[in-house]
Amino acid sequence: MSLSFATPVMVFDIETIPDIEGGTRLYDLKGLEPAAAAKSMFQMRLQKTGREFLPHHLQRICAISVVLATREHIKVWSLGDESSDEAELIQRFYDGLERYSPTLVTWNGGGFDLPVLHYRTLRHGIAAPRYWEMGDEDKAFRYNNYLSRYHWRHVDLMDVLAGFSPRANAPLDEIATLLGFPGKMGMDGSKVWEAWLAGDLAGIRAYCETDVLNTYLVYLRFEAMRGRLGEAALSGELQRLKDWLENAEGEHFQQFLKSWQG
Template sequence: MNTLVFDIETVPDIAGGRRLYGLDGLDDAAAGEALFKLRRQETGGSDFIRHSLQRVVCISIVLRSRDGVKVWSLGDENASEAELITRFYQGLERFNPTLVSWNGSGFDLPVLHYRALLHGISAPLYWDQGEINREAKFNNYLGRFHARHTDVMDVLAGYQARAVQPLDQVATLLGFPGKMGMDGGQVWPTFLAGGLDKIRQYCETDVLNTYLVWLRFQQMRGQLDAAQLTTELSMVEATLSASEQPHLHEFLAQWQAASAAMPATDPPLNAPIISL
């Protein structure tokens, strides 16, 4: 079975905001600030923009297939939102994978739903709940308790909102790098400054953290034994080491440093095998 771990990064949908709220005459930065202010007024404090007004600017993937492990961001920096989302759903059609995310049920997938609706993107396999494949009635991407999509955050929290934890903290506790120089709050100003390349790099490190936490979760639930976990971790290390991308080498270096600082376990769970 192929496993596809994904993460998205978004910015305010300025064009949509102008249509809904009459923000014509404002530049993108001012229109974005207006959307944040309107949202704070709606919520009484939070400026987290509604899912339907989150414009997707990056989708990063870790794909574990029989060919190994691959990490990348869909499209290039010039790709439109419609192209990114189309590529995502085409990947599901091609690989028929198990989807893995961190807060995908609460954020990433609903955003993709609304934005795919906006762009008229068809994704029959994803939406199938038994109409095409009878087995999908009992195991599909939309069922919260189904295995076709595992929101690791949601599962570890026991589906209780008050038990939800941030990926950065969980990854760091497990001896993985966690956040590397950026967080979600910096995506919009970085985008305005023309730093989409930095956003894509950040998203790729986030999805790598998710995949590493997923591997530990797979061990916890008995799907990987200690030797298999070591093999899977080594495969990730080899992928990062062979990459020509500096941010992936930095991720490996920080992983090595974080693992070295962890209390000793017998056998060690996370220690990288490959040296830079």
Template sequence: MTPPVLVFDIETVPDLEGGRRIHGLEGMNDGEVAAAMSTLRLAAKGTDFQPAHLQRIVAISVALRQGEGFRCWSLGEESSDEAELVRRFFDGIEKYRPVIVSWNGGGFDLPVLHYRALVHGVQAPRYWDTGHFDREAKWDNYIGRYQFRHTDLMDVLAMYTGRQNAPLHEIALLLGLPGKLGMDGSMVFGAFRAGKLPDIRAYCETDVLNTWLVYLRFQFMRGLLDKPGLTQEIEKVREFLRASPAAHWKEFLEAWSPG
């Protein structure tokens, strides 16, 4: 496939330091700040899920399909801070200028990445270019909702209305894929506070792989992959899984329906 394709997903927790500043919670410990932010958000919006600008990224996982290769991994190390994760993500776009693929990336992941890049001073000229640096980017860029340089599968399949958005887990199950294994987004903050970052990174990676496999079916539906090509791409993923010693990939392979 050309250009390279980069599938991505992020996992976040409430930005407690940001919450301190915005809500005037200086002097409170992290637990108190988290509780106060939850209460304030619940009262204002009926949900305690924080807005994009008050999300802190703790994991970014990607799958890269380039040339003959395919791999899926989490950016940085477990010890990497948020700024490094964000920088690595945008550096990958600068280096490869891939098609980027997400599930609800336009509705959540990218707005969070934008705010965190702003906070950490991360430059990403190729990502933001709409024709200033490259004239072709006017018609083929990451910012345009109805272009495919960023393909938000959830948004595209729901015909950009928002009324028919579907959860990735349910679409994955409909296609015979494993879906979410052992964790979902509501569990991430608790897992993070319990020191289970490896589990969060593994969970994020499985979401990315589910998204990639849905994308392959989407490309087949569009006629950009034929049946032999789809079979070949799926087998490439299975080869990646069989070659990995990681427990979450073994679990994914075992849960994946044959065919």
């Protein structure tokens, strides 16, 4: 059986920064500059949990990047532009979901990306009926929806490949590298806040785009592993992505292609 993308595939990833506004409300940080407020939030989190990583509800989305693969085309981009606020990014994400009803693909999306989206969608009062469909309006979603862990409308590759056991989780960078793909290139999630403070949103968006590229490449291998992508079809999809990258604007795309082919 060959994968024909009769159902579009949407690989996505988010990048986040501390929700300074939310932290100020919760912890009375009024008057502090963003860097100082974030430092206070990190310190409180460290004291509480032993690590600085903020909880999902105090993460603010600053970038959402996507690989969209359909029968007709493939495209890699970050939603909105550098002037788009968080609400616009989230709205654009759900607009794509409403339009395509795609198979969502993530790496640790169930553990991070989707819960963050839930809280931020709630915060901004955005409606997302297709995402929350459980079969009440569309019967096809009753036994295959975006929310149930063991369904296929959302494929969290990290969770699936680990056999749904957190003890077996692996980092995307290491799995991609083991498979011969580029892996992380320059930035990682721990550097996003620093890049944001330096005004390098373009760099954050570029980094997020390379993450979804790695995730998509792992997904193709996964589909081949479970028999939904034959050898010829896999080669065809890999070549289609290479062709897109060759013509894409953006130094990071050219670096990704060079690293992949090298």
